[in-house]
Amino acid sequence: xxxxxxxxxxxxxxxxxxxxxxxxxxxxxxxxxxxxxxxxxxxxxxxxxxxxxxxxxxxxxxxxxxxxxxxxxxxxxxxxxxxxxxxxxxxxxxxxxxxxxxxxxxxxxxxxxxxxxxxxxxxxxxxxxxxxxxxxxxxxxxxxxxxxxxxxxxxxxxxxxxxxxxxxxxxxxxxxxxxxxxxxxxxxxxxxxxxxxxxxxxxxxxxxxxxxxxxxxxxxxxxxxxxxxxxxxxxxxxxxxxxxxxxxxxxxxxxxxxxxxxxxxxxxxxxxxxxxxxxxxxxxxxxxxxxxxxxxxxxxxxxxxxxxxxxxxxxxxxxxxxxxxxxxxxxxxxxxxxxxxxxxxxxxxxxxx
Numbered sequence: 001x002x003x004x005x006x007x008x009x010x011x012x013x014x015x016x017x018x019x020x021x022x023x024x025x026x027x028x029x030x031x032x033x034x035x036x037x038x039x040x041x042x043x044x045x046x047x048x049x050x051x052x053x054x055x056x057x058x059x060x061x062x063x064x065x066x067x068x069x070x071x072x073x074x075x076x077x078x079x080x081x082x083x084x085x086x087x088x089x090x091x092x093x094x095x096x097x098x099x100x101x102x103x104x105x106x107x108x109x110x111x112x113x114x115x116x117x118x119x120x121x122x123x124x125x126x127x128x129x130x131x132x133x134x135x136x137x138x139x140x141x142x143x144x145x146x147x148x149x150x151x152x153x154x155x156x157x158x159x160x161x162x163x164x165x166x167x168x169x170x171x172x173x174x175x176x177x178x179x180x181x182x183x184x185x186x187x188x189x190x191x192x193x194x195x196x197x198x199x200x201x202x203x204x205x206x207x208x209x210x211x212x213x214x215x216x217x218x219x220x221x222x223x224x225x226x227x228x229x230x231x232x233x234x235x236x237x238x239x240x241x242x243x244x245x246x247x248x249x250x251x252x253x254x255x256x257x258x259x260x261x262x263x264x265x266x267x268x269x270x271x272x273x274x275x276x277x278x279x280x281x282x283x284x285x286x287x288x289x290x291x292x293x294x295x296x297x298x299x300x301x302x303x304x305x306x307x308x309x310x311x312x313x314x315x316x317x318x319x320x321x322x323x324x325x326x327x328x329x330x331x332x333x334x335x336x337x338x339x340x341x342x343x344x345x346x347x348x349x350x351x352x353x
Contacts, residue, residue, distance in 0.1 A: 030063050033057065033060070033062075033063045034063045034065055034066060036057065037057075037062070037063060037066040037070065038066060041054055041057075042066065042069060042070075042073075045073055049073070049074070055269070058265060058266065058269050059266060059315070061261075061262045061265055061311075062265045064180075064261075067180050067261065067265070068177075068180035068181040068185070070265075070268070071177075071180060071181070071189060071264065071265075071268050072181065072185055072188070072189055074268035074269055075189050075192050075193055075268055076192060077188055077192055078192060078195070079188075079191055079192055079195060081160075081187070081188045081191055081192070083184040083188075085160075086156055086183075086184045086187045086188070087184075089156035089157070089159040089160045089187075090152050090155065090156040090159075092156075092159040093152070093155030093156050093158065093159050094155070096123070096155075096159070097123065097155065100123060122158050122165045122166040123155070123158075123166075125166050125168065126151065126154045126155060126158070126166050126171070127151075129154075129166075129168060129170075129171040130142075130147065130150055130151060130154070130171055132171075133150065133171040133172055133175050134172070134175055134257070137257075140171075140175055146175070146178055146179075149178050149183050149186070150171060150174055150175055150178055152183060152187075153174045153177075153178065153183065153186055153187045153190055154166055154170060154171060154174055156187055157170070157174075157187070157190065157191060157194075160191060161191070161194075164194070164200075164203055164204060167203045167205075167248075168248075169203075169245075169248035169249045169253070170194070170203070172249040172250075172252040172253050173190060173193065173194070173249060173250055173252065174186065174190050175252070176250070176252045176257075176260065176261065176264065177189050177190050177193075180261075196271070196272065197272070198213065198247070198272035198275065199247075199272075201213065202244070202247055202248055203248075208341060208345075209338075210240075211341075212334065212337045212338050212341050213247075213276075213334070214238070214239040214240060214243065215337050216276070216330065216333050216334045216337055217239050217243065217276045217279065217280075218239060219325050219333050219337075220276065220277075220280060220321075220322075220323060220325055220330070220333070221239075221280060221283070223322065223324075223325045224280050224284065224321055224322060225280065225283055225284055225287060227287070227291065228283060228284075228287050228290055228291055231290070231291050232298070235294060235295040235298065236295065237295055237298055237299065241299050241302070241303075242279075242299070242302035242303060243276075243279060245303060246275070246278075246279055247275055250263070250264060250267065250275065251263045251264075251275075251278065252264075254303075254305055255305065255309060256307060256308075256309060258311070259309060259311045259314065262311055262315070263278050273323060273330040273331070276323075276330070277318055277321050277323055278314075278318055280318075280321045281314055281315075281317040281318030281319075281320075281321050282302075282305070282314065282317070284317045284320065284321065285313060285314060285317040286301070289301070290302075
């Protein structure tokens with residue numbers, strides 16, 4: 001028994017030593033990457049960001065200390081939002097909260113056409129959604145250190161874009177940005193991110209365009225995973241059942257936070273295509289399990305993915321996904337499907353190639 005106990009102790013000591021060595025290697029690797037990003041890439045962003053070296057480094061994950069800066073540069077600011085505009089929108093949001101809390105009924109000119117009931121519903125939904133945003137972290141809920149920041153960004157956005165308002169799922173996107181940027185810069189990135197065609201289609205619930213995105217996804221689904229695609233078809237499992245939640249929150253609700261940030265890294269580099277490529281990577285990773293499941297179990301599995309999902313396994317799976325179908329890339333397939341959709345609306349016969 002003593003010998004066995006000593007063997008167990010030795011084995012445990014070796015395991016701990018190996019873990020420590022791996023942690024040291026990882027810390028050294030991150031440290032070297034931080035130096036490369038800070039000293040070589042960020043000062044020469046315009047000329048270096050699309051180079052092969054930077055793309056390879058990007059794929060490995062952006063170090064947390066420079067992630068916010070890289071995301072801001074990659075997302076861009078096509079809307080030309082300034083810190084001053086954020087302050088103005090936030091002041092309007094605070095005034096609106098004050099009016100509703102005191103029972104006031106003032107209607108601002110820029111909100112003409114949007115009923116008080118709509119605006120009040122948005123504010124109530126924000127309050128409710130914040131309480132459900134990364135609840136395990138306990139930092140965004142009432143009394144938490146980031147509660148006011150998240151409330152400010154979401155409130156300011158409803159003033160900046162009253163035509164969009166607040167939509168469930170936005171809080172997760174804003175929260176991830178807050179963890180990596182200060183409040184005003186997070187608002188700028190948030191507004192520009194939501195202005196991208198795919199995000200705007202989903203958050204404005206443009207059913208026609210959402211269906212086109214799903215149709216494009218299915219083209220690549222069938223191309224990459226024909227067996228699983230046929231199984232899903234047989235079980236009448238449509239992409240909206242699992243994709244909507246993934247796309248709405250950019251995987252931040254569905255994946256462990258550190259892994260979701262890795263997905264965001266490459267999404268900021270490659271755009272909307274990577275969101276659908278990630279979906280295919282997830283389906284490919286769990287293909288053997290999914291092909292044995294029926295409709296209910298597939299839907300349950302995909303809406304509650306395993307919490308211990310290893311990053312390297314997922315990214316290895318994503319790397320094998322081919323985003324080309326019959327010599328057409330994602331953007332070309334999507335454009336062709338959008339054209340088909342428009343022609344069908346006009347009553348023209350649609351020729352699918």
